[in-house]
Amino acid sequence: MSVTGLIRMGDNTLVLGQRVSEWCGHAPALEEDIALANTALDLIGQTQLWLRLAAEREGEGRTADTLAYHRDAWDFRNLLLVEQPNRDFGVTMMRQFLFDSWHLEALTKLVEHDDTEISAIAQKSVKEVTYHRERSGDMIIALGDGTEESHARMQSALDRLWPYVGEMFSTDTDDLIDMAALRPAFDAHVGAVLAEATLTRPESDFAHLGGKTGARHTEHLGHMLATMQVLPRSYPDATW
């Protein structure tokens, strides 16, 4: 069992949870604001479970909080997809849908993991993420098959984010499961939703890599961490 594999799971939910929470108070409608905040809350809750277990297994005295607040961008092991900026609501929902579609497949597999603590986190998370994927999928269909303007924005969001899809299925021995094996189920679900949303899957499957290995994050991660970490970094002994 690799600590890096646990950190990858926790960093994905942490970085996306922080990104989604940036919408709080700014979403286009009250219901959407509440839904985004609740999604962020679930993701941060899952982060606490993954990073706590990672810190315990590492056994070097770190905690979920020190992992979240006292590491720099090059130590993060999240996918490049989740660190991409929110931009407009369409990009935010497309990022969510692509992530949810991978996340649900990964968690469903992790439920069967031999390690009972990993399985327990997956069992808890899979219920929440089932709701996330249902909601983001509905939103992709409503906006993709909506007005001319919303359709154009969703297609452009898909074109922008598709190069970050491949990394979710790149895999190595640090991963808790074989991520490459999740691709057919992901393609089937995403394909069905995109068809209903009248959106066209980009032709090229070119993939940017380097997030989950830490080799090459995008410039956006550092800016996000600066905001997220400023308080515990400035006041390392602060408690709440």
Next chain:
Amino acid sequence: MVTTRPSVQDVWTWLADVPDPEIPVISLVDLGIIRDVQWQGDTLEVTVTPTYSGCPATSIINIEIEAALRANGIENLSLKRQIAPPWTTDWMSDAGKAKLEGYGIAPPQPAGGPDRCPHCQSTHVKKISQFGSTPCKAQWRCTDCLEPFDYFKCI
């Protein structure tokens, strides 16, 4: 001096009086999040499971459990957190479901949506949003009395 340990049944009765901080009409026992109560020597061990992993009420719930048990004379207390098997609305008591409806929150239904409006009992209801005022609820609306209402999601 000889002190007698309160029985596990007494502890359950006390916990049944502790309201959920977000939905005070139901108790923590009604909600089904108290998974076990047992004595380990002189220490009372209470096992609690969170509803949603990020639910902000979780820490308040622990504080309230501790306060209620301390008020009943429990000195050595250990709160154990358990996430598997994950909490399900199946663990909510029937009394709890009835109290929710009386309070204006439609109780969880296996069908995945409320069967009727908790205000006027009309079956003409429509989903507004998958998420509501807390992680455990969704927003629905009655198309007869036109009132919006919370639906306790079935998970």
